[in-house]
Amino acid sequence: MNKGxxxxxxxxxxxxxxxxxxxxxxKDPDLLFSISSITRPMREGEKEGEKYHFIPAEEFKAxxxxxxxxxxxxxxxxxxxxxxxxxxxxxxxxxxxIIEVDVNGAAKIRKRMPEAVSIFIMPPSVAELExxxxxxxxxxxEKIRKRMETALVEIARASEYDYIVINExxxxxxxxxxxxxxxxxxxxxxxxxxxxxxxxxx
Amino acid sequence: MNKGxxxxxxxxxxxxxxxxxxxxxxKDPDLLFSISSITRPMREGEKEGEKYHFIPAEEFKAxxxxxxxxxxxxxxxxxxxxxxxxxxxxxxxxxxxIIEVDVNGAAKIRKRMPEAVSIFIMPPSVAELExxxxxxxxxxxEKIRKRMETALVEIARASEYDYIVINExxxxxxxxxxxxxxxxxxxxxxxxxxxxxxxxxx
Numbered sequence: 001m002n003k004g005x006x007x008x009x010x011x012x013x014x015x016x017x018x019x020x021x022x023x024x025x026x027k028d029p030d031l032l033f034s035i036s037s038i039t040r041p042m043r044e045g046e047k048e049g050e051k052y053h054f055i056p057a058e059e060f061k062a063x064x065x066x067x068x069x070x071x072x073x074x075x076x077x078x079x080x081x082x083x084x085x086x087x088x089x090x091x092x093x094x095x096x097x098i099i100e101v102d103v104n105g106a107a108k109i110r111k112r113m114p115e116a117v118s119i120f121i122m123p124p125s126v127a128e129l130e131x132x133x134x135x136x137x138x139x140x141x142e143k144i145r146k147r148m149e150t151a152l153v154e155i156a157r158a159s160e161y162d163y164i165v166i167n168e169x170x171x172x173x174x175x176x177x178x179x180x181x182x183x184x185x186x187x188x189x190x191x192x193x194x195x196x197x198x199x200x201x202x
Numbered sequence: 203m204n205k206g207x208x209x210x211x212x213x214x215x216x217x218x219x220x221x222x223x224x225x226x227x228x229k230d231p232d233l234l235f236s237i238s239s240i241t242r243p244m245r246e247g248e249k250e251g252e253k254y255h256f257i258p259a260e261e262f263k264a265x266x267x268x269x270x271x272x273x274x275x276x277x278x279x280x281x282x283x284x285x286x287x288x289x290x291x292x293x294x295x296x297x298x299x300i301i302e303v304d305v306n307g308a309a310k311i312r313k314r315m316p317e318a319v320s321i322f323i324m325p326p327s328v329a330e331l332e333x334x335x336x337x338x339x340x341x342x343x344e345k346i347r348k349r350m351e352t353a354l355v356e357i358a359r360a361s362e363y364d365y366i367v368i369n370e371x372x373x374x375x376x377x378x379x380x381x382x383x384x385x386x387x388x389x390x391x392x393x394x395x396x397x398x399x400x401x402x403x404x
Contacts, residue, residue: 119388120390122396122400123400124400124403125399125400125403126400126401126403127403152401155397155400155401156397156401158390158396158397159390159397161390162389162390163385163388163389163390164388164390164393164396164397165388166396166400176384176385176388179381179384179385179388180385180388182378182381182385183365183378183381183382183384183385183386184385186321186365186366186367186378186381186382187364187365188322188360188361188363188364188365188366191366194324194360194366194368195357195358195360195361195366197327198324198325198326198327198328198357198368199328199354199357199358201326201327201328201329
């Protein structure tokens with residue numbers, strides 16, 4: 001059986017990653033999503049096992065000790081990480097899996113899994129990104145300023161990614177990400193037994 | 203401006219390359235096709251400049267001398283080759299271009315243009331390929347036997363290609379080749395100025 005592919009997806013806050021991913025999973029229901037393990041309390045509207053596994057800090061630290069995370073980070077005393085096991089299982093089962101992670105996490109995963117393919121979701125312009133953050137209406141000007149600072153650093157590091165997809169229109173962006181994922185299913189190194197099969201099949 | 207991509211397409215005789223390419227050019231009318239220069243006489247139904255440029259042997263030899271061919275070969279005293287200039291012009295103009303060539307030609311082009319992306323069109327099975335050649339009804343059993351011998355060698359070398367697309371159904375195969383070509387337009391190294399543009403655009 002062919003192995004599955006690991007797809008790292010990053011992009012600055014406000015670029016519309018979540019909507020792109022939502023459309024992507026509608027287009028390709030077989031695609032898996034890597035659920036992060038985190039130690040912060042659950043927020044309103046969140047559900048265990050949907051986007052995150054909410055686990056105690058002790059459990060998280062034990063995973064770090066046992067090298068069971070592809071990457072992890074600490075923000076405001078809370079741990080966030082990508083468990084390795086579900087990703088490895090997906091690959092072994094021939095399933096493609098998406099890991100949504102920031103540029104630092106992406107760099108760490110790339111080191112452990114050089115075969116992972118990374119896609120950066122890019123805003124059409126910095127001005128447009130700021131506009132989208134303001135439109136959200138959920139954040140203070142100070143928080144928007146901080147998010148924009150981080151965004152500039154992230155955008156500058158987009159060159160570390162294999163693919164860069166501009167989210168001008170969310171439907172087009174999802175289609176383009178879908179196309180990248182599809183196309184890699186035809187990569188020769190993702191189909192190691194194909195040639196023998198074709199030569200021997202009756 | 204972003205550079206265009208060079209796509210090498212190969213596959214054994216009878217696999218249905220021409221039909222796949224025909225559908226591909228319908229899907230993507232901006233795609234260019236590399237017209238081979240050949241010295242054999244024009245056959246019925248062929249037109250100058252459609253799939254081939256029919257040129258005198260002296261002209262062909264002068265192109266070899268001047269290193270103006272990405273690859274060339276001789277069959278039955280006739281020369282066949284891929285002129286470099288239209289390919290280089292397409293790339294510089296940001297246009298994607300398809301070069302249809304056999305596995306030997308593909309290997310030569312890869313050496314001169316390591317950035318070229320190669321796609322092998324694969325039959326579902328060797329038995330199916332033979333079946334298609336027989337169905338054509340245009341070739342003697344002896345010629346079919348020879349074509350099958352060549353096909354086995356070519357299929358075994360499909361691992362030299364970046365992508366392998368199975369032509370089970372021609373519409374699906376064309377869609378998959380289209381997807382590979384599309385996806386590479388989002389490759390980070392095909393968009394070298396994008397990050398700066400996003401950071402500076404107002």
